[in-house]
Amino acid sequence: MQTLRRGGLFFYDGRTRAQGFGPEVKRRIMLGTYVLSAGYYDAYYLKAQQVRTLIRRDYEQAFERVDAVVMPTTPTPAFKLGERVDDPLQMYLGDIFTVSANLAGLPAISIPCGFTAGGLPIGWQFIGRMFDEAMILRIADAYERDTDWKREPPL
Numbered sequence: 779m780q781t782l783r784r785g786g787l788f789f790y791d792g793r794t795r796a797q798g799f800g801p802e803v804k805r806r807i808m809l810g811t812y813v814l815s816a817g818y819y820d821a822y823y824l825k826a827q828q829v830r831t832l833i834r835r836d837y838e839q840a841f842e843r844v845d846a847v848v849m850p851t852t853p854t855p856a857f858k859l860g861e862r863v864d865d866p867l868q869m870y871l872g873d874i875f876t877v878s879a880n881l882a883g884l885p886a887i888s889i890p891c892g893f894t895a896g897g898l899p900i901g902w903q904f905i906g907r908m909f910d911e912a913m914i915l916r917i918a919d920a921y922e923r924d925t926d927w928k929r930e931p932p933l
Contacts, residue, residue, distance in 0.1 A: 802869055834882040841907050846917055849875050851888040851901035856932070876903065885911040887918045890927040897933025 799807070813822045840847055852872050862868045879886035888903040906914040922928055 801863060802866070805866060830881045833878050837878075837882050837884060837905070845906070845913060847905040848902060849905070851875060851903045855894045855896075855898035855900055879903070879905045882908075884908055885914050887914050889918050889922060891921075891925075892927055893930070893932060899932045
């Protein structure tokens with residue numbers, strides 16, 4: 779990205795701003811910008827903040843009983859590169875299990891946990907309490923030390 783300096787201030791050259799972003803990332807940036815625009819702030823953003831609070835409360839209740847929440851990283855096995863780029867809904871659905879940790883501001887890590895019968899990789903994620911990244915890293919490290927999934931390449 780090219781940086782221009784004028785009078786002590788730095789400006790980014792707009793011609794290079796989009797380099798490195800694929801169509802899906804650009805689509806998500808545009809969607810976020812749209813939702814935060816003046817006419818839609820109350821309708822979407824404030825409602826999303828309320829939902830975020832509910833998600834955070836649900837996790838807090840779970841962490842009263844457990845140290846970490848474990849779930850699949852995605853609802854389906856990996857798909858071929860470029861396979862779903864023309865179907866934004868399928869791309870968003872692939873993120874469905876990771877979104878709650880992001881919305882609640884919780885640390886999470888995704889690691890390999892096996893393969894489908896067809897040899898496609900499967901991952902799962904550990905989600906922990908806010909600011910407890912160390913616990914999540916210890917759990918992931920212990921799992922990876924006790925398994926060999928990380929060494930097996932997909933078919």
